[in-house]
Amino acid sequence: MKIGVTALGSGSRGNSFVIHSTEGSLLVDAGFSRRELLKRMSGVNIEPKEIKALLITHEHTDHVAGMRLFCRDYDISACMSGGTADYLRRRKTLAEKVVEFVGGTSFDAAGFRVTPFQVQHDAVDPVGFVMTRGGFKIGLATDLGTIDLLAQTRLADSDVLILESNYDLDMLRNSDRMLHLKRRILGRNGHLDNQAALDAFDQLISPRTKVIYLVHVSSECNDYNLVRKNAAAKLCAMGRSDISLEVIEQSEPQETAWF
Numbered sequence: 001m002k003i004g005v006t007a008l009g010s011g012s013r014g015n016s017f018v019i020h021s022t023e024g025s026l027l028v029d030a031g032f033s034r035r036e037l038l039k040r041m042s043g044v045n046i047e048p049k050e051i052k053a054l055l056i057t058h059e060h061t062d063h064v065a066g067m068r069l070f071c072r073d074y075d076i077s078a079c080m081s082g083g084t085a086d087y088l089r090r091r092k093t094l095a096e097k098v099v100e101f102v103g104g105t106s107f108d109a110a111g112f113r114v115t116p117f118q119v120q121h122d123a124v125d126p127v128g129f130v131m132t133r134g135g136f137k138i139g140l141a142t143d144l145g146t147i148d149l150l151a152q153t154r155l156a157d158s159d160v161l162i163l164e165s166n167y168d169l170d171m172l173r174n175s176d177r178m179l180h181l182k183r184r185i186l187g188r189n190g191h192l193d194n195q196a197a198l199d200a201f202d203q204l205i206s207p208r209t210k211v212i213y214l215v216h217v218s219s220e221c222n223d224y225n226l227v228r229k230n231a232a233a234k235l236c237a238m239g240r241s242d243i244s245l246e247v248i249e250q251s252e253p254q255e256t257a258w259f
């Protein structure tokens with residue numbers, strides 16, 4: 001049984017991942033325009049027709065920009081929490097076919113068992129996802145101000161962990177961003193900083209962990225090399241240099257990793 005993970009790109013200007021199985025694939029977030037999604041998929045040899053459902057983490061534009069048109073063109077459902085669906089419906093930007101879920105309730109899509117769980121973020125009803133198939137587990141949380149006990153429990157012991165590493169604390173503090181924006185990012189419902197992500201490795205990593213994707217890296221208040229260097233040092237200190245580390249960039253997609 002083969003499972004694949006493709007990061008089409010991640011950051012404040014768009015987030016999208018493809019999780020592949022032999023029964024079809026899941027698109028997780030559609031934060032690029034339909035055109036950009038198709039371009040990125042074609043760049044890494046993904047046939048858009050293989051996408052059987054779209055999972056949405058929350059309503060922010062960097063996660064839903066291409067949702068409506070992509071779902072329409074490929075006739076798939078967008079699966080999201082009730083609160084997210086209500087918000088997008090009011091804004092008249094909801095996809096035609098919608099599957100609403102409640103955090104904590106599992107459902108099946110594209111050959112995966114999907115379990116959404118609520119996360120702390122400044123959106124109406126944001127979630128992360130656990131996707132399992134045949135004992136293989138992928139845990140994903142792209143936007144969260146803090147890893148609370150629920151997120152910790154859900155994300156722990158994943159074969160593939162996809163986790164936010166948004167900003168470097170000093171770079172954010174020293175940036176010329178407006179004070180209210182800094183407060184928002186730093187808050188419990190904001191974004192996860194590099195150190196918080198690394199600290200979480202202690203609770204989240206287990207003997208089965210094979211790959212960690214660090215995502216939603218800020219272009220202004222972070223540095224890909226810094227994230228890579230510190231995470232590698234952390235894994236080395238934990239005696240887990242066997243775990244592959246991927247720092248996902250905004251500008252281009254990454255080749256599919258197969259398991």
Ligand SMILES: [Zn+2]
Nearest residue numbers: 060121123143
């Ligand atoms: Zn967000």
Ligand SMILES: [Zn+2]
Nearest residue numbers: 012060062143
């Ligand atoms: Zn985001």
